[in-house]
Amino acid sequence: MSASRFSSDVYARRLSAAAAATADAGLAGLVITPGYDLRYLIGSAAQTFERLSALVVPASGAPMVVVPRMELAALKESAVVDLGLAVRDWVDGENPYELVADALGGHARVAVTDSMPALHLLPLAQRLGAVPVLATDVLRSLRMVKDPAEIDALRKAGAAIDRVHARVPEFLVPGRTEADVAADIAKAIVAEGHSAVAFIIVGSGPHGADPHHECSDRVLQEGDIVVVDIGGPCDPGYNSDCTRTYSLGEPSAEIAEQYAVLQRAQATAVEAVRPGVTAEQVDAAARDVLAEAGLADYFVHRTGHGIGLSVHEEPYIVAGNDLPLDEGMTFSVEPGVYFPGRWGARIEDIVIVTANGVESVNHRPHDLIVVPV
Incomplete structure (x- = not known):
């Protein structure tokens, strides 16, 4: 091959x-x-x-x-x-x-x-x-500390998946199934510069409360909150991975308020990234914001994972990992909130630890993206 x-x-x-x-x-x-x-x-x-x-x-x-x-x-x-x-x-x-x-x-x-x-x-x-x-x-x-060529490859992959997310709203139409949407996203992933599709999550309504739901024959409905987590490799094999959350029509005031807390948690965690900070401190930065709003119990996974040739690799951004971050490390920052049987949301960027702080390779808006219906 x-x-x-x-x-x-x-x-x-x-x-x-x-x-x-x-x-x-x-x-x-x-x-x-x-x-x-x-x-x-x-x-x-x-x-x-x-x-x-x-x-x-x-x-x-x-x-x-x-x-x-x-x-x-x-x-x-x-x-x-x-x-x-x-x-x-x-x-x-x-x-x-x-x-x-x-x-x-x-x-x-x-x-x-x-x-x-x-x-x-x-x-x-x-x-x-x-x-x-x-x-x-x-x-x-x-493998954790990427060289300049690897970082350029990850930037390329990040830009490619951003282009896909820019197209996602056109696929999210009430009456279509999650599988229909996933099929369109798969075509867009390749069309926008990836060599293959690594994964597609389209979690609508209650399915959004399952962090690793893939897609199903559930029909999208007006009022759904939809988690779209997608990625794949770009030549020479370095992966994208980006999650945005969409609302089919205007969300309720409660959902908008809880999503705003999640958005603040994700931004706080990204801002915490710099050399010398530990992986668990970045995890805590996101978790503490959610805890202050009473949402800690609804964040059920680590804040992030390393990425490169593999979608999931070290370093893992999780409680108990006291590894100090170093320039050139690359990983996701992706807190989420999940309300079983109701809805869920996640925001994910891939970030690079720089000499003085952090650079994100993803630049699509972090707001809850309202799709007119």
């Missing part, structure tokens, strides 16, 4: 940093099967099959790719080919886990990507004589 990629210099720096972090962690190496970590390190969007494909990154020495011969051409097409990676291909009947162990010099203290399938993890552990640890701790700091 081919994919757009950054320059080879970007991936070379990432491989070098990963090897250094591996050594600092006291590990012999990393074993990375297809997934977001592989795409981050060598640009490859290869898929996982029953035959092992893996990037082996020793703490010292040259990285190597172990790949089935029948998948070699596909891997070369999907990865950056001028990184000078050694390649060891294998055929059915050979033991690829022996090849991985050899590339690691026989050392057993190894970390594996958290997406490695059990069908590869278990035989690798048996060959090494020890259960590997997760590479999350090694790669976390690398």
